[in-house]
Amino acid sequence: MTVIYILWLREVKKYLRSRTQIIASMGSPIMYLGILGFGLGPVFQRAGQGSYLQFMAPGVIGMTVLFTSIFSGIALLWDRQFGFLKETLVAPVSRLSIMLGRTLGGATVAIIQGLLIFIVCLIAGFRPTSAMAIPIAILFMMLIAIVFAALGTVIGSSLKDMQGMQLVMNFLVMPIFFLSGALYPLTNLPKVLALLTRLDPLTYGVDGVRSVLIGVTHFGPVVDLAVLIGVAGLLLTIGAWRFSKIEI
Protein backbone atom coordinates (compact mmCIF):
# COMPACT_ATOMS: atom_id res chain seq x y z
CA MET A 1 0.00 0.00 0.00
CA THR A 2 2.77 2.46 0.97
CA VAL A 3 4.43 1.65 -2.34
CA ILE A 4 1.33 2.48 -4.38
CA TYR A 5 0.90 5.63 -2.30
CA ILE A 6 4.45 6.93 -2.72
CA LEU A 7 4.46 6.29 -6.47
CA TRP A 8 1.10 8.02 -6.76
CA LEU A 9 2.40 10.92 -4.70
CA ARG A 10 5.44 11.17 -6.96
CA GLU A 11 3.29 11.65 -10.07
CA VAL A 12 1.11 14.28 -8.42
CA LYS A 13 4.06 16.16 -6.93
CA LYS A 14 5.82 16.29 -10.25
CA TYR A 15 2.72 17.61 -11.94
CA LEU A 16 2.09 20.34 -9.40
CA ARG A 17 5.68 21.47 -9.76
CA SER A 18 5.70 21.83 -13.52
CA ARG A 19 3.85 25.06 -14.13
CA THR A 20 4.84 25.18 -17.79
CA GLN A 21 3.36 21.74 -18.37
CA ILE A 22 0.12 22.78 -16.69
CA ILE A 23 -0.19 25.87 -18.84
CA ALA A 24 0.96 24.17 -22.06
CA SER A 25 -1.51 21.34 -21.70
CA MET A 26 -4.37 23.81 -21.37
CA GLY A 27 -3.55 25.26 -24.78
CA SER A 28 -5.36 22.87 -27.09
CA PRO A 29 -8.57 22.49 -25.04
CA ILE A 30 -8.86 26.26 -24.80
CA MET A 31 -8.32 26.49 -28.54
CA TYR A 32 -11.07 23.96 -29.25
CA LEU A 33 -13.37 25.66 -26.84
CA GLY A 34 -12.66 29.19 -28.00
CA ILE A 35 -12.33 28.73 -31.73
CA LEU A 36 -14.57 25.75 -32.50
CA GLY A 37 -16.98 26.54 -29.71
CA PHE A 38 -17.68 30.07 -30.80
CA GLY A 39 -16.95 29.47 -34.50
CA LEU A 40 -19.43 26.65 -34.98
CA GLY A 41 -21.90 28.06 -32.45
CA PRO A 42 -24.14 29.91 -34.93
CA VAL A 43 -24.41 26.88 -37.29
CA PHE A 44 -25.25 24.57 -34.40
CA GLN A 45 -27.89 26.99 -33.18
CA ARG A 46 -29.47 27.28 -36.62
CA ALA A 47 -29.65 23.49 -36.84
CA GLY A 48 -31.92 23.68 -33.83
CA GLN A 49 -29.53 22.03 -31.35
CA GLY A 50 -29.18 24.91 -28.91
CA SER A 51 -25.92 26.29 -27.57
CA TYR A 52 -22.81 24.64 -29.00
CA LEU A 53 -20.69 25.74 -26.07
CA GLN A 54 -23.04 23.94 -23.69
CA PHE A 55 -22.82 20.86 -25.90
CA MET A 56 -19.09 20.71 -26.45
CA ALA A 57 -17.80 21.77 -23.00
CA PRO A 58 -18.18 18.20 -21.62
CA GLY A 59 -16.43 16.95 -24.76
CA VAL A 60 -13.48 19.25 -24.25
CA ILE A 61 -13.24 18.20 -20.60
CA GLY A 62 -13.24 14.58 -21.76
CA MET A 63 -10.56 15.35 -24.33
CA THR A 64 -8.32 16.94 -21.69
CA VAL A 65 -8.62 13.92 -19.44
CA LEU A 66 -7.97 11.62 -22.41
CA PHE A 67 -4.77 13.32 -23.53
CA THR A 68 -3.30 13.80 -20.08
CA SER A 69 -3.97 10.26 -18.91
CA ILE A 70 -2.95 8.41 -22.06
CA PHE A 71 0.36 10.26 -22.27
CA SER A 72 1.19 9.60 -18.65
CA GLY A 73 0.95 5.93 -19.54
CA ILE A 74 2.88 6.11 -22.79
CA ALA A 75 5.68 7.96 -20.97
CA LEU A 76 6.55 4.49 -19.65
CA LEU A 77 8.42 3.85 -22.87
CA TRP A 78 10.87 6.57 -22.02
CA ASP A 79 10.86 6.08 -18.32
CA ARG A 80 11.84 2.44 -18.37
CA GLN A 81 15.14 3.10 -20.12
CA PHE A 82 16.13 6.59 -19.05
CA GLY A 83 14.00 7.28 -16.09
CA PHE A 84 13.00 6.33 -12.70
CA LEU A 85 11.02 3.24 -13.71
CA LYS A 86 14.09 1.01 -13.75
CA GLU A 87 14.77 1.93 -10.17
CA THR A 88 11.31 0.69 -9.20
CA LEU A 89 11.63 -2.48 -11.28
CA VAL A 90 14.61 -3.77 -9.27
CA ALA A 91 13.07 -2.85 -5.93
CA PRO A 92 11.65 -5.67 -3.79
CA VAL A 93 8.03 -4.74 -4.60
CA SER A 94 5.48 -6.32 -6.90
CA ARG A 95 5.09 -5.10 -10.45
CA LEU A 96 1.36 -4.83 -9.88
CA SER A 97 1.77 -2.21 -7.16
CA ILE A 98 4.21 -0.24 -9.32
CA MET A 99 1.76 -0.32 -12.21
CA LEU A 100 -1.16 0.68 -9.99
CA GLY A 101 0.74 3.53 -8.32
CA ARG A 102 1.81 4.92 -11.65
CA THR A 103 -1.53 4.52 -13.36
CA LEU A 104 -3.52 6.01 -10.48
CA GLY A 105 -1.04 8.88 -10.26
CA GLY A 106 -1.42 9.59 -13.96
CA ALA A 107 -5.19 9.37 -13.64
CA THR A 108 -5.21 11.82 -10.71
CA VAL A 109 -3.18 14.33 -12.69
CA ALA A 110 -5.64 13.95 -15.57
CA ILE A 111 -8.58 14.63 -13.28
CA ILE A 112 -6.96 17.79 -11.89
CA GLN A 113 -6.28 18.89 -15.45
CA GLY A 114 -9.90 18.15 -16.41
CA LEU A 115 -11.15 20.20 -13.47
CA LEU A 116 -9.01 23.15 -14.54
CA ILE A 117 -10.60 23.00 -17.99
CA PHE A 118 -14.00 22.70 -16.34
CA ILE A 119 -13.31 26.01 -14.63
CA VAL A 120 -12.18 27.50 -17.94
CA CYS A 121 -15.50 26.31 -19.45
CA LEU A 122 -17.41 28.01 -16.65
CA ILE A 123 -15.55 31.25 -17.34
CA ALA A 124 -16.31 30.91 -21.06
CA GLY A 125 -20.02 30.78 -20.25
CA PHE A 126 -20.74 27.08 -19.78
CA ARG A 127 -23.54 26.50 -17.27
CA PRO A 128 -24.22 23.02 -15.82
CA THR A 129 -27.90 22.42 -15.03
CA SER A 130 -27.21 21.91 -11.34
CA ALA A 131 -24.22 22.20 -9.03
CA MET A 132 -25.25 18.92 -7.39
CA ALA A 133 -24.27 17.11 -10.57
CA ILE A 134 -20.61 18.06 -10.33
CA PRO A 135 -19.48 15.22 -8.02
CA ILE A 136 -21.03 12.66 -10.39
CA ALA A 137 -19.34 14.39 -13.32
CA ILE A 138 -16.04 14.00 -11.46
CA LEU A 139 -16.78 10.30 -11.03
CA PHE A 140 -17.12 10.00 -14.81
CA MET A 141 -13.90 11.93 -15.28
CA MET A 142 -12.17 9.52 -12.91
CA LEU A 143 -13.33 6.58 -14.97
CA ILE A 144 -12.21 8.19 -18.22
CA ALA A 145 -8.83 8.89 -16.60
CA ILE A 146 -8.38 5.33 -15.37
CA VAL A 147 -9.46 3.79 -18.69
CA PHE A 148 -6.95 5.81 -20.71
CA ALA A 149 -4.11 5.81 -18.19
CA ALA A 150 -4.43 2.02 -18.30
CA LEU A 151 -4.55 2.03 -22.12
CA GLY A 152 -1.43 4.23 -22.11
CA THR A 153 0.27 1.69 -19.84
CA VAL A 154 -0.60 -1.11 -22.27
CA ILE A 155 0.88 0.88 -25.16
CA GLY A 156 3.91 2.16 -23.23
CA SER A 157 4.77 -1.37 -22.09
CA SER A 158 4.44 -2.78 -25.59
CA LEU A 159 6.21 -0.18 -27.74
CA LYS A 160 9.89 -0.63 -28.42
CA ASP A 161 10.96 2.76 -29.76
CA MET A 162 9.95 6.35 -30.32
CA GLN A 163 8.79 5.87 -33.91
CA GLY A 164 5.82 3.92 -32.61
CA MET A 165 4.71 7.02 -30.72
CA GLN A 166 3.78 8.91 -33.87
CA LEU A 167 1.77 5.96 -35.07
CA VAL A 168 -0.12 5.73 -31.81
CA MET A 169 -0.79 9.45 -31.80
CA ASN A 170 -2.22 9.58 -35.32
CA PHE A 171 -4.00 6.26 -35.51
CA LEU A 172 -5.21 5.85 -31.97
CA VAL A 173 -5.31 8.96 -29.79
CA MET A 174 -6.70 11.37 -32.37
CA PRO A 175 -9.37 8.91 -33.63
CA ILE A 176 -10.40 8.20 -30.04
CA PHE A 177 -11.02 11.89 -29.61
CA PHE A 178 -12.75 12.56 -32.95
CA LEU A 179 -14.94 9.45 -32.74
CA SER A 180 -16.10 10.18 -29.22
CA GLY A 181 -18.93 12.55 -30.02
CA ALA A 182 -17.10 15.25 -28.12
CA LEU A 183 -17.66 17.66 -31.01
CA TYR A 184 -20.92 16.44 -32.60
CA PRO A 185 -24.14 14.69 -31.56
CA LEU A 186 -24.28 10.92 -32.13
CA THR A 187 -27.73 10.93 -33.71
CA ASN A 188 -28.30 10.31 -37.45
CA LEU A 189 -24.68 9.39 -38.18
CA PRO A 190 -23.72 7.30 -41.22
CA LYS A 191 -23.70 3.58 -40.30
CA VAL A 192 -19.93 3.06 -40.28
CA LEU A 193 -19.31 6.14 -38.19
CA ALA A 194 -22.11 5.20 -35.82
CA LEU A 195 -20.50 1.79 -35.31
CA LEU A 196 -17.03 3.25 -34.76
CA THR A 197 -18.27 5.78 -32.22
CA ARG A 198 -19.86 2.95 -30.27
CA LEU A 199 -16.54 1.09 -30.10
CA ASP A 200 -14.78 4.11 -28.62
CA PRO A 201 -14.70 4.05 -24.80
CA LEU A 202 -14.40 7.84 -24.66
CA THR A 203 -17.86 8.08 -26.27
CA TYR A 204 -19.40 6.70 -23.09
CA GLY A 205 -17.25 8.95 -20.94
CA VAL A 206 -18.24 12.11 -22.77
CA ASP A 207 -21.86 10.99 -22.91
CA GLY A 208 -21.79 10.36 -19.16
CA VAL A 209 -20.29 13.76 -18.33
CA ARG A 210 -22.76 15.41 -20.68
CA SER A 211 -25.75 13.60 -19.22
CA VAL A 212 -24.98 14.70 -15.66
CA LEU A 213 -23.89 18.23 -16.48
CA ILE A 214 -26.46 19.31 -19.06
CA GLY A 215 -28.99 16.49 -19.09
CA VAL A 216 -28.37 15.52 -22.73
CA THR A 217 -27.51 11.87 -23.27
CA HIS A 218 -27.43 9.26 -25.98
CA PHE A 219 -27.02 6.01 -24.07
CA GLY A 220 -28.10 7.06 -20.58
CA PRO A 221 -25.73 7.46 -17.62
CA VAL A 222 -26.23 3.92 -16.32
CA VAL A 223 -25.07 2.33 -19.59
CA ASP A 224 -22.18 4.80 -19.73
CA LEU A 225 -21.12 3.93 -16.21
CA ALA A 226 -21.36 0.19 -16.80
CA VAL A 227 -19.35 0.31 -20.04
CA LEU A 228 -16.63 2.50 -18.48
CA ILE A 229 -16.24 0.30 -15.41
CA GLY A 230 -16.05 -2.79 -17.63
CA VAL A 231 -13.46 -1.29 -19.96
CA ALA A 232 -11.44 0.10 -17.03
CA GLY A 233 -11.31 -3.36 -15.45
CA LEU A 234 -10.31 -4.97 -18.73
CA LEU A 235 -7.59 -2.45 -19.57
CA LEU A 236 -6.15 -2.49 -16.05
CA THR A 237 -5.87 -6.26 -16.30
CA ILE A 238 -4.18 -6.13 -19.71
CA GLY A 239 -2.00 -3.26 -18.47
CA ALA A 240 -0.88 -5.22 -15.43
CA TRP A 241 -0.10 -8.21 -17.65
CA ARG A 242 1.85 -6.21 -20.23
CA PHE A 243 3.65 -4.33 -17.46
CA SER A 244 4.72 -7.59 -15.82
CA LYS A 245 6.29 -8.59 -19.15
CA ILE A 246 8.51 -5.51 -19.52
CA GLU A 247 12.14 -6.47 -19.96
CA ILE A 248 14.83 -3.86 -19.71
Added chain:
Amino acid sequence: MIRVQNLSKKFGDLTAVDNISFEVNKGEIFAFLGPNGAGKTTTIKMLTTLLHPTSGAVELDGLDPTVARDEVRKRFGVVFQDPSLDQDLTAWENMEIHGVLYGVGRKERHERAGILLKLFELWDRRDALVKTFSGGMRRRLEIARGLLHTPRVLFLDEPTLGLDPQSRNQMWTHVKSLNESDQVTVFLTTHYMDEADRVAQRIAIIDHGRIVAIGSSRELKEQTQTESLEDAFLKLTGTTIRDESASSTDALRQVARMWRR
Protein backbone atom coordinates in the same frame (compact mmCIF):
# COMPACT_ATOMS: atom_id res chain seq x y z
CA MET B 1 29.17 -13.52 -2.00
CA ILE B 2 28.35 -14.10 -5.67
CA ARG B 3 28.68 -17.50 -7.29
CA VAL B 4 27.97 -18.05 -10.96
CA GLN B 5 28.08 -21.48 -12.58
CA ASN B 6 27.82 -22.24 -16.30
CA LEU B 7 25.62 -19.22 -16.84
CA SER B 8 24.27 -18.65 -20.36
CA LYS B 9 21.80 -16.26 -21.90
CA LYS B 10 20.49 -16.55 -25.44
CA PHE B 11 18.37 -14.04 -27.31
CA GLY B 12 17.07 -16.05 -30.24
CA ASP B 13 20.14 -17.13 -32.19
CA LEU B 14 22.44 -14.72 -30.41
CA THR B 15 24.35 -16.02 -27.41
CA ALA B 16 25.00 -12.94 -25.29
CA VAL B 17 26.53 -14.80 -22.37
CA ASP B 18 28.14 -18.15 -23.08
CA ASN B 19 28.67 -20.57 -20.23
CA ILE B 20 30.52 -18.37 -17.76
CA SER B 21 31.52 -19.28 -14.22
CA PHE B 22 33.14 -17.14 -11.55
CA GLU B 23 33.02 -16.27 -7.88
CA VAL B 24 33.21 -12.97 -6.09
CA ASN B 25 34.33 -13.01 -2.47
CA LYS B 26 32.80 -11.03 0.34
CA GLY B 27 34.22 -7.51 0.61
CA GLU B 28 35.97 -7.74 -2.72
CA ILE B 29 35.95 -5.23 -5.57
CA PHE B 30 35.52 -7.27 -8.74
CA ALA B 31 35.60 -5.85 -12.25
CA PHE B 32 34.14 -7.13 -15.49
CA LEU B 33 36.26 -5.74 -18.26
CA GLY B 34 35.29 -6.17 -21.88
CA PRO B 35 34.66 -4.49 -25.22
CA ASN B 36 31.21 -3.28 -26.25
CA GLY B 37 28.67 -6.03 -26.62
CA ALA B 38 30.77 -8.53 -24.71
CA GLY B 39 27.90 -9.47 -22.40
CA LYS B 40 28.72 -7.33 -19.37
CA THR B 41 25.34 -5.67 -19.02
CA THR B 42 23.47 -8.90 -19.77
CA THR B 43 25.37 -10.59 -16.93
CA ILE B 44 24.53 -7.76 -14.53
CA LYS B 45 20.88 -7.97 -15.53
CA MET B 46 20.83 -11.67 -14.70
CA LEU B 47 22.56 -11.09 -11.38
CA THR B 48 20.08 -8.34 -10.49
CA THR B 49 16.92 -10.38 -11.27
CA LEU B 50 16.01 -8.38 -14.38
CA LEU B 51 16.66 -11.23 -16.81
CA HIS B 52 16.10 -14.95 -16.50
CA PRO B 53 19.16 -17.02 -17.39
CA THR B 54 18.71 -19.46 -20.28
CA SER B 55 20.76 -21.98 -18.33
CA GLY B 56 23.18 -22.17 -15.44
CA ALA B 57 22.99 -21.14 -11.81
CA VAL B 58 23.44 -17.87 -9.95
CA GLU B 59 23.81 -17.46 -6.23
CA LEU B 60 23.93 -14.16 -4.38
CA ASP B 61 24.62 -14.32 -0.66
CA GLY B 62 23.55 -17.95 -0.83
CA LEU B 63 20.22 -17.20 -2.50
CA ASP B 64 18.96 -17.94 -6.01
CA PRO B 65 17.67 -14.75 -7.69
CA THR B 66 15.16 -16.69 -9.78
CA VAL B 67 13.57 -18.21 -6.67
CA ALA B 68 14.01 -15.77 -3.75
CA ARG B 69 13.70 -12.72 -5.96
CA ASP B 70 12.67 -10.08 -3.43
CA GLU B 71 15.08 -11.35 -0.78
CA VAL B 72 17.91 -11.05 -3.30
CA ARG B 73 16.76 -7.58 -4.33
CA LYS B 74 17.03 -6.35 -0.74
CA ARG B 75 20.64 -7.52 -0.64
CA PHE B 76 22.02 -5.54 -3.54
CA GLY B 77 22.12 -1.96 -4.73
CA VAL B 78 22.57 -1.19 -8.40
CA VAL B 79 23.60 1.74 -10.56
CA PHE B 80 22.65 1.21 -14.18
CA GLN B 81 24.39 2.39 -17.28
CA ASP B 82 21.50 4.74 -18.06
CA PRO B 83 20.34 7.22 -15.44
CA SER B 84 17.44 6.14 -13.24
CA LEU B 85 16.98 9.16 -11.01
CA ASP B 86 13.80 11.19 -11.05
CA GLN B 87 15.04 14.52 -12.34
CA ASP B 88 11.95 16.44 -11.33
CA LEU B 89 12.38 15.51 -7.70
CA THR B 90 15.01 16.66 -5.22
CA ALA B 91 17.97 14.56 -4.13
CA TRP B 92 16.31 14.01 -0.78
CA GLU B 93 13.02 12.90 -2.35
CA ASN B 94 14.85 10.43 -4.55
CA MET B 95 16.44 8.91 -1.46
CA GLU B 96 13.13 8.96 0.37
CA ILE B 97 11.23 7.03 -2.33
CA HIS B 98 14.03 4.50 -2.55
CA GLY B 99 13.82 3.95 1.20
CA VAL B 100 10.07 3.39 1.04
CA LEU B 101 10.38 0.98 -1.89
CA TYR B 102 12.91 -1.07 0.07
CA GLY B 103 10.85 -0.99 3.24
CA VAL B 104 13.40 0.92 5.31
CA GLY B 105 11.73 2.44 8.39
CA ARG B 106 11.38 6.21 8.55
CA LYS B 107 13.94 6.85 11.28
CA GLU B 108 16.61 4.63 9.80
CA ARG B 109 15.84 5.95 6.33
CA HIS B 110 16.43 9.56 7.31
CA GLU B 111 19.55 8.69 9.27
CA ARG B 112 21.11 6.69 6.42
CA ALA B 113 20.13 9.27 3.81
CA GLY B 114 21.82 11.98 5.89
CA ILE B 115 25.02 9.98 6.34
CA LEU B 116 25.23 8.98 2.68
CA LEU B 117 24.44 12.40 1.27
CA LYS B 118 27.12 13.90 3.49
CA LEU B 119 29.60 11.21 2.52
CA PHE B 120 29.01 11.79 -1.19
CA GLU B 121 29.17 15.57 -0.72
CA LEU B 122 25.58 16.20 -1.73
CA TRP B 123 24.15 17.21 1.63
CA ASP B 124 24.16 20.94 0.83
CA ARG B 125 22.20 20.28 -2.33
CA ARG B 126 19.71 17.83 -0.87
CA ASP B 127 16.72 20.06 -1.57
CA ALA B 128 17.73 20.98 -5.11
CA LEU B 129 16.03 19.32 -8.08
CA VAL B 130 18.16 16.59 -9.64
CA LYS B 131 17.86 18.20 -13.06
CA THR B 132 20.11 21.01 -11.81
CA PHE B 133 22.87 18.48 -10.97
CA SER B 134 26.01 17.84 -13.02
CA GLY B 135 26.73 14.39 -14.44
CA GLY B 136 29.14 13.60 -11.62
CA MET B 137 26.70 14.68 -8.93
CA ARG B 138 23.98 12.52 -10.45
CA ARG B 139 26.22 9.49 -10.45
CA ARG B 140 27.16 10.10 -6.84
CA LEU B 141 23.53 10.44 -5.90
CA GLU B 142 22.69 7.19 -7.67
CA ILE B 143 25.40 5.38 -5.76
CA ALA B 144 24.33 6.96 -2.47
CA ARG B 145 20.75 5.91 -3.21
CA GLY B 146 21.82 2.37 -4.09
CA LEU B 147 23.47 2.09 -0.67
CA LEU B 148 20.53 3.45 1.34
CA HIS B 149 19.09 0.04 2.23
CA THR B 150 22.51 -1.22 3.42
CA PRO B 151 23.01 -3.78 0.64
CA ARG B 152 25.74 -6.39 0.81
CA VAL B 153 26.61 -6.08 -2.86
CA LEU B 154 26.80 -2.98 -5.00
CA PHE B 155 26.53 -3.41 -8.77
CA LEU B 156 27.92 -0.61 -10.92
CA ASP B 157 27.33 -0.90 -14.67
CA GLU B 158 29.80 1.42 -16.43
CA PRO B 159 29.26 4.05 -13.75
CA THR B 160 31.87 6.50 -15.02
CA LEU B 161 30.74 6.65 -18.65
CA GLY B 162 30.69 10.28 -19.76
CA LEU B 163 32.26 11.68 -16.58
CA ASP B 164 35.32 13.90 -16.52
CA PRO B 165 38.52 12.59 -14.87
CA GLN B 166 37.94 14.65 -11.71
CA SER B 167 34.46 13.23 -11.17
CA ARG B 168 35.67 9.72 -11.94
CA ASN B 169 38.49 10.03 -9.49
CA GLN B 170 36.25 11.40 -6.75
CA MET B 171 33.64 8.73 -7.34
CA TRP B 172 36.10 5.86 -7.01
CA THR B 173 37.63 7.36 -3.89
CA HIS B 174 34.19 7.28 -2.26
CA VAL B 175 33.41 3.78 -3.45
CA LYS B 176 36.75 2.45 -2.26
CA SER B 177 36.43 4.00 1.17
CA LEU B 178 32.93 2.55 1.55
CA ASN B 179 34.17 -0.84 0.46
CA GLU B 180 36.81 -0.68 3.16
CA SER B 181 34.69 0.73 5.97
CA ASP B 182 31.44 -1.20 5.41
CA GLN B 183 32.76 -4.31 3.68
CA VAL B 184 30.37 -3.82 0.78
CA THR B 185 31.18 -6.17 -2.07
CA VAL B 186 31.45 -4.21 -5.32
CA PHE B 187 30.83 -5.70 -8.76
CA LEU B 188 31.58 -3.26 -11.55
CA THR B 189 31.78 -3.29 -15.31
CA THR B 190 33.88 -0.89 -17.30
CA HIS B 191 35.91 -0.57 -20.41
CA TYR B 192 38.38 1.84 -18.90
CA MET B 193 41.51 -0.20 -18.18
CA ASP B 194 43.03 2.27 -15.73
CA GLU B 195 39.89 2.14 -13.60
CA ALA B 196 39.84 -1.62 -13.40
CA ASP B 197 43.56 -1.58 -12.73
CA ARG B 198 43.31 0.94 -9.91
CA VAL B 199 40.08 -0.03 -8.23
CA ALA B 200 39.52 -3.75 -8.61
CA GLN B 201 41.22 -6.49 -6.67
CA ARG B 202 40.31 -9.04 -9.29
CA ILE B 203 39.36 -8.64 -12.92
CA ALA B 204 37.51 -10.91 -15.32
CA ILE B 205 38.06 -10.19 -18.98
CA ILE B 206 34.97 -11.03 -20.97
CA ASP B 207 34.66 -11.18 -24.73
CA HIS B 208 31.95 -12.59 -27.01
CA GLY B 209 30.06 -13.69 -23.94
CA ARG B 210 32.92 -15.80 -22.56
CA ILE B 211 35.37 -15.14 -19.76
CA VAL B 212 38.79 -15.34 -21.39
CA ALA B 213 40.88 -14.64 -18.31
CA ILE B 214 40.38 -13.97 -14.63
CA GLY B 215 42.72 -12.80 -11.90
CA SER B 216 44.38 -9.78 -10.35
CA SER B 217 45.85 -7.13 -12.61
CA ARG B 218 49.33 -8.47 -11.97
CA GLU B 219 48.31 -12.04 -12.68
CA LEU B 220 46.78 -11.00 -15.98
CA LYS B 221 49.93 -9.18 -16.99
CA GLU B 222 52.11 -12.14 -16.02
CA GLN B 223 49.85 -14.57 -17.80
CA THR B 224 50.09 -12.60 -21.06
CA GLN B 225 53.67 -11.43 -20.49
CA THR B 226 52.74 -7.81 -21.05
CA GLU B 227 53.64 -4.56 -19.37
CA SER B 228 50.24 -2.99 -18.86
CA LEU B 229 46.68 -4.13 -18.35
CA GLU B 230 45.77 -2.53 -21.66
CA ASP B 231 48.28 -4.67 -23.54
CA ALA B 232 47.10 -7.73 -21.66
CA PHE B 233 43.52 -6.87 -22.57
CA LEU B 234 44.32 -6.41 -26.26
CA LYS B 235 46.33 -9.59 -26.33
CA LEU B 236 43.45 -11.52 -24.85
CA THR B 237 40.61 -9.98 -26.85
CA GLY B 238 42.32 -9.10 -30.12
CA THR B 239 42.37 -5.75 -31.87
CA THR B 240 39.29 -6.05 -34.07
CA ILE B 241 36.65 -3.42 -33.51
CA ARG B 242 33.26 -4.74 -32.40
CA ASP B 243 30.46 -3.64 -34.66
CA GLU B 244 27.38 -4.13 -32.63
CA SER B 245 24.20 -3.86 -34.58
CA ALA B 246 22.25 -0.94 -33.17
CA SER B 247 19.22 -1.93 -31.13
CA SER B 248 16.11 0.11 -30.39
CA THR B 249 17.65 0.98 -27.03
CA ASP B 250 20.63 2.54 -28.78
CA ALA B 251 18.28 4.65 -30.87
CA LEU B 252 16.53 5.84 -27.72
CA ARG B 253 19.87 6.53 -26.08
CA GLN B 254 20.82 8.76 -28.96
CA VAL B 255 17.68 10.84 -28.56
CA ALA B 256 18.32 11.04 -24.83
CA ARG B 257 21.79 12.42 -25.44
CA MET B 258 20.44 15.03 -27.80
CA TRP B 259 17.89 16.19 -25.27
CA ARG B 260 20.40 16.49 -22.48
CA ARG B 261 22.41 19.07 -24.39
